[in-house]
Amino acid sequence: MSPQFKIILTLILLILTLAFAEIATNSQIAIADTATTPATATAAEVFNTNCAGCHINGSNIIRRGKNLKQKALKKYGMDSIANISNLVTNGKGIMPGYKNRLSEQQIIDVSAYVLSQAETDWK
Template sequence: MRKIFSVLLLGITIFTFAFNHPALAADAGNGAKVFSANCASCHAGGKNLVQANKSLKTEDLEKYGMNSAEAIIAQVTNGKNAMPAFKARLKPEQIEDVAAYVLEQAEKGWK
């Protein structure tokens, strides 16, 4: 009985951790490489050279509802306004990695 309880508790703990940390599957290190090759021409240092008021800094991500991996993934995948879609150029895993990188850099203030 104790063994069953321990296994059940371990499963609940792992599930809870995974649910609260879904972005851990993405690789921000790889995202940095993909960002550098595909995004930095318009978003160097977290800026936005096309629309300066819509930077990748925390305040702007929050202001425009882009402060989640899901929102960034959708934007990068499908594009919007002046931003092109990258779904034909990047694999879904690469886009997830870019989202993780953007969120990580935003938390650090793009330093």
């Protein structure tokens, strides 16, 4: 394979990855904006309604390494309810914040749910 072909292939893959990330992000935001999460929803229901679109079974369809598995949570300092709650509340990068969609208690509950699921490797 020629060096030029490798560069072109790499650029095509990069463009496709960015396009997919944009589509997935916009789809997730659109779904989350129209979804209503009842105040009585369990943490699992809150997660499934608002988070599983990108983080199904603790994975990350946008950025594979930034998943919700215990090793990644520790690596990125997201191994506490407070830190996860802050991220869920305010968002970061392409992840939107949920402060206008979820109550403070729902954010705390879903953060605790993420930690408990990570401990069992999302099984």
